[in-house]
Amino acid sequence: MKRNWLLYLVIFSLALNLGTIGTLVYLRYQAQQPAAQQEPPPPLPFRELWGPLNLDPAQSQALRDLIPAHRRRVMEARRELAQKRQELFDLVKREAASWSEVQAKVREISALQGGLEEEIARLLMEVKKNLKPEQHAAFVDLVQRRMGRACSPMGGSPPGRGRGMGPGMGKGPMGPPGLPEER
Numbered sequence: 001m002k003r004n005w006l007l008y009l010v011i012f013s014l015a016l017n018l019g020t021i022g023t024l025v026y027l028r029y030q031a032q033q034p035a036a037q038q039e040p041p042p043p044l045p046f047r048e049l050w051g052p053l054n055l056d057p058a059q060s061q062a063l064r065d066l067i068p069a070h071r072r073r074v075m076e077a078r079r080e081l082a083q084k085r086q087e088l089f090d091l092v093k094r095e096a097a098s099w100s101e102v103q104a105k106v107r108e109i110s111a112l113q114g115g116l117e118e119e120i121a122r123l124l125m126e127v128k129k130n131l132k133p134e135q136h137a138a139f140v141d142l143v144q145r146r147m148g149r150a151c152s153p154m155g156g157s158p159p160g161r162g163r164g165m166g167p168g169m170g171k172g173p174m175g176p177p178g179l180p181e182e183r
Helices: 002-037 046-053 057-093 099-129 133-151
Strands: none
Touching: 046 133, 057 099, 099 133
8 A cells, every 4th residue: 555655656756756847948938049049030130121112224324332431330330349249248257346447338338338439420411311201201110120129118128128138229249230231
């Protein structure tokens, strides 16, 4: 009789452990799913972004002429941002780093990030000058959809991520999600 109880207890314990492990695996999988679904869409090449606008040849050429200088300025800003961020990490690693030095470096990074945002806005304004009103409305709508949650009234954070946790505008290897790179 004791042996049957022991067998039942082992089977119950095994089922309980398997159920717990299964639940943990399921919850971990579910936690990873929304993050994968919330990734911003990949950038479109400029020709695909401008395709729906039905640009005339003069407009296409004018917009093509804007891109090289814009890319140079963005890449330079990104290089400088990366350098300043590395300097910030090096500063934080130092034993004798003062809070005022860290704050100064953060202000430098913030100014560079602001400059990158201004460059993006400058490009949008230049593009606007070369579009007809209906094309401009379609362009702004497309860019805003591509940016997705970055334009949301909730502060620009995708759901499931805290403020300041996302890549932000202009950061990362591909740049802002609303301004695709030509391939």
